[in-house]
Amino acid sequence: MILNIAKHESIGGIEGGVYYFHLPNFPHISVSELKTAVAFIMYERLHNRQTEIICEDKQILATVNNAVANPHAINPFILSDTTEFVYHATDTKGAQKILSCGKLLSAVNVYGRTGEELAYEKRNSPWNDPVDYFEYIMFCNGDDMTGDYVVLSDNFPSEEALGKGNFDAAVRLYIRSEDIMRHQGYVFDGYHPAKVKDEIILADYLYACIVPEQYKKIENHISPELAGRTHYLAQKGLSISDWNNKVYDFVCNL
DSSP states (O other): OEEEEEOOSSOOEEETTEEEEEOTTTTOOOHHHHHHHHHHHHHHHHTTOOOEEEOSOHHHHHHHHHHHHOGGGTOTTSOOSOOSEEEEEEOHHHHHHHHHHTEEEOHHHHHTOOHHHHHHHTTTSSSOOOGGGGGEEEEEETTOSHHHHHHHGGGOOOHHHHHHTOSOOOEEEEEEHHHHTTSTTEEOOSSSSEEEESEEEHHHHOOEEEEEGGGGGGGGGOOHHHHTTEEEEOOTTOOHHHHHHHHHHHHHTO
């Protein structure tokens, strides 16, 4: 894996084995950004993958290499820069299963297949996740649109449709960031704001589930202990950005 640190035109992401690590104030790197970069390198090392660091600024390169050599000084394994809530996104079919059984499961546990099998199946996906990612439940920052983009990726709407609200948004399951950090399977990998290995019992962690109003029939499949935490919001006609803002404002004001 290559860690390419710079002020990138797009806001980062992993593509083709390269993590485009975006520094908006390049050539300056904050403590939080440093912790995130080191967490990524340490996670990759834990999974027997070496990371080549590319950065045209020698001072940043030296700072990152020094932090990697002394990770105890910055504790990169704790979620360092996130919103009050994180969320996991899914489509309506997945949400129905999750809310009826009361568990969030990793892809390996959902499909009963190995990470290798799932990674091979998804090898042409724009996300192209490594094998071990399928062993985890991944989360986005609470005000990030990434979850919707991932769910929509198999049949991605046009920019015009996204702008006019002519799409079906994802169901979002929100958990407080401080709560996700206390889960025994919690990991900060320097890429996702948070992820958890294997499973999460929602009765113990779910803060709110936000369902687009057009999926309201899902209420017939929700376990009683989660029904009171599930909310239905009108989404049609809202751009993806306006929908994203509406959902996060609603969750923060519950």
